[in-house]
Amino acid sequence: MKTIRDIWVEFKDQFQKVSLSPESDFKWLVENVLEENHSFHWTLHSELILSPLKAEVLSTFCRRRAEGEPIAYILGEWDFYGRRFIVEPGVLIPRPETELIIEIAKKKFKDNHPQWILDFGSGSGCLALTLAYEFSTEKMIAIEKSPQAIPILEKNKKLHGLTDRLDVFASDVVDFHCTDLWGKIDLIVANPPYIDFLDQEIAQDVKKYEPKEALFSEERGFAAIHSWAVVAGKYLRPGGFYLFEFGKGQAQEVFDFVTSMGVFDKVEIEKDLNGIDRVAICKKSD
Numbered sequence: 667m668k669t670i671r672d673i674w675v676e677f678k679d680q681f682q683k684v685s686l687s688p689e690s691d692f693k694w695l696v697e698n699v700l701e702e703n704h705s706f707h708w709t710l711h712s713e714l715i716l717s718p719l720k721a722e723v724l725s726t727f728c729r730r731r732a733e734g735e736p737i738a739y740i741l742g743e744w745d746f747y748g749r750r751f752i753v754e755p756g757v758l759i760p761r762p763e764t765e766l767i768i769e770i771a772k773k774k775f776k777d778n779h780p781q782w783i784l785d786f787g788s789g790s791g792c793l794a795l796t797l798a799y800e801f802s803t804e805k806m807i808a809i810e811k812s813p814q815a816i817p818i819l820e821k822n823k824k825l826h827g828l829t830d831r832l833d834v835f836a837s838d839v840v841d842f843h844c845t846d847l848w849g850k851i852d853l854i855v856a857n858p859p860y861i862d863f864l865d866q867e868i869a870q871d872v873k874k875y876e877p878k879e880a881l882f883s884e885e886r887g888f889a890a891i892h893s894w895a896v897v898a899g900k901y902l903r904p905g906g907f908y909l910f911e912f913g914k915g916q917a918q919e920v921f922d923f924v925t926s927m928g929v930f931d932k933v934e935i936e937k938d939l940n941g942i943d944r945v946a947i948c949k950k951s952d
């Protein structure tokens with residue numbers, strides 16, 4: 667018979683080696699196994715004797731975490747902008763800094779909701795599906811090339827009951843050809859892969875567990891940033907917005923590139939909560 671504390675004691679040293687927040691990681695796992703919400707504090711119930719099945723599941727989860735596997739893949743779900751998304755190894759784990767795109771979109775379209783939205787490199791669908799909740803949009807299109815990501819995106823579409831409003835296209839962004847939509851889209855969002863293949867700072871667990879095509883891009887991390895901006899320029903209506911995330915240290919080059927395209931008459935860069943330049947706001951010329 668094992669208590670919650672017994673399992674914590676067994677794994678805590680291993681957690682400390684792989685995580686900056688070992689207690690919080692353990693809390694996530696305990697909550698999931700006990701089907702409790704975030705208000706559950708295991709430390710107040712540390713002597714609770716677990717059923718053999720729950721003890722086994724919690725130990726298995728802990729073993730996976732101790733090997734460095736991200737919590738989101740162990741749980742199979744993660745939160746984005748206050749909503750839950752299915753997350754499996756075929757998709758990037760949604761990041762809090764990406765929520766900035768939603769915040770900016772809400773400000774830019776406060777009075778007039780966008781009627782046509784594209785999401786480039788949709789992954790789990792966290793951006794497209796969140797925008798579908800926030801706006802009374804008529805049609806949204808998610809473009810994603812990874813065959814591993816698409817089934818997860820479809821599952822999230824169903825989970826959120828948004829099958830009618832979101833179309834998924836299995837395509838490379840640069841190969842997406844829908845001439846009927848050229849010059850018609852109000853809002854395009856993207857979190858492109860933007861990490862340089864030679865980047866030495868990337869966390870080992872990210873590199874080991876998350877999909878390479880979601881992380882890395884050629885041309886020192888700029889290939890998708892450049893080519894997707896060109897595609898966005900083609901699909902946006904005059905006055906429409908392209909909002910996209912980029913990495914630390916890329917702001918100047920991003921700004922120079924999008925302003926040099928001659929498509930956007932206003933380009934702004936917004937910082938994330940850590941004060942790092944993170945999202946480009948590109949308004950297509952009227």
Ligand SMILES: C[S@@+](CC[C@H](N)C(=O)[O-])C[C@H]1O[C@@H](n2cnc3c(N)ncnc32)[C@H](O)[C@@H]1O
Nearest residue numbers: 758760787788789810811812838839857879880
């Ligand atoms: C950084 S992830 C972003 C996923 C999701 N939008 C998010 O913010 O969590 C980039 C996504 O773009 C997809 N991707 C990469 N290159 C692509 C391309 N050329 N065309 C379409 N999708 C691409 C990857 O498979 C991945 O799902």
